[in-house]
Amino acid sequence: MRAFCLRYEMRVHNKKIIGEPSLYLVLSEEYGAGRSVMSIAEEAVAGGIDILQMREKHKSREDLLRLGSALGELCRKNKVTFIVNDDPLLAAELDADGVHMGQKDLQRCPLDEVRRIIGIDRIIGLSTHSLEQFQRANTLDVDYLAFGPIFPTQTKDYSIGTADIRETLRVALKPVVFIGGVNTANLGILLKEGAASMALIRDIMQADDVASRTAWYKSQLAKGGINA
Numbered sequence: 001m002r003a004f005c006l007r008y009e010m011r012v013h014n015k016k017i018i019g020e021p022s023l024y025l026v027l028s029e030e031y032g033a034g035r036s037v038m039s040i041a042e043e044a045v046a047g048g049i050d051i052l053q054m055r056e057k058h059k060s061r062e063d064l065l066r067l068g069s070a071l072g073e074l075c076r077k078n079k080v081t082f083i084v085n086d087d088p089l090l091a092a093e094l095d096a097d098g099v100h101m102g103q104k105d106l107q108r109c110p111l112d113e114v115r116r117i118i119g120i121d122r123i124i125g126l127s128t129h130s131l132e133q134f135q136r137a138n139t140l141d142v143d144y145l146a147f148g149p150i151f152p153t154q155t156k157d158y159s160i161g162t163a164d165i166r167e168t169l170r171v172a173l174k175p176v177v178f179i180g181g182v183n184t185a186n187l188g189i190l191l192k193e194g195a196a197s198m199a200l201i202r203d204i205m206q207a208d209d210v211a212s213r214t215a216w217y218k219s220q221l222a223k224g225g226i227n228a
């Protein structure tokens with residue numbers, strides 16, 4: 001019993017917090033313009049990225065384990081939060097900090113099952129795509145919510161715009177990460193609406209200088225809406 005309690009305390013203590021503001025890079029090899037995910041990840045870490053997510057939809061389990069191990073090690077060394085997309089079993093096996101689930105993933109693996117698999121010491125993130133969905137997700141057992149796609153993005157065939165950002169932030173019980181089509185030109189719009197944390201793929205992965213681009217986003221998030 002005592003051993004259990006000690007372990008319990010340790011696990012709670014070890015859970016990473018999604019701080020705000022956070023800059024969150026979603027990594028998919030297919031959007032890396034031919035560059036390796038690892039080299040992009042290393043540059044993003046050098047630029048000060050807060051969270052890295054491995055989102056690979058077309059890799060074998062063996063390749064996912066190989067890439068995930070390398071990304072996990074990079075993140076651990078640099079105190080970056082490491083999230084695995086879609087797959088709680090893989091997240092646990094890689095000892096990642098957490099798992100990110102889409103709405104459709106929950107049909108395959110309900111949230112209580114996700115929590116059972118990854119335990120209380122890991123983060124669960126959940127995508128939401130409308131204010132109604134956000135409000136429902138807000139009270140669930142998840143540690144952060146993603147809201148988007150805010151701007152048009154090649155990844156989705158719709159975008160929801162900026163109109164509901166303020167309301168999501170007003171009601172949010174947990175950190176919110178805004179995603180979808182974020183770029184250097186429209187970041188200021190998000191900041192003006194009060195958004196603190198953003199998740200991106202292309203505008204960081206496809207930057208000529210990933211470290212500088214990451215550092216630029218970080219500096220803008222640190223200033224917040226004041227100078228936007």
Ligand code: 3NM
Nearest residue numbers: 148149153155180181200201202
């Ligand atoms: N999820 P980019 S939008 C992976 O709204 C993803 O849930 C979204 O890529 C959501 O920054 C998105 O290149 C794509 O637009 C983000």
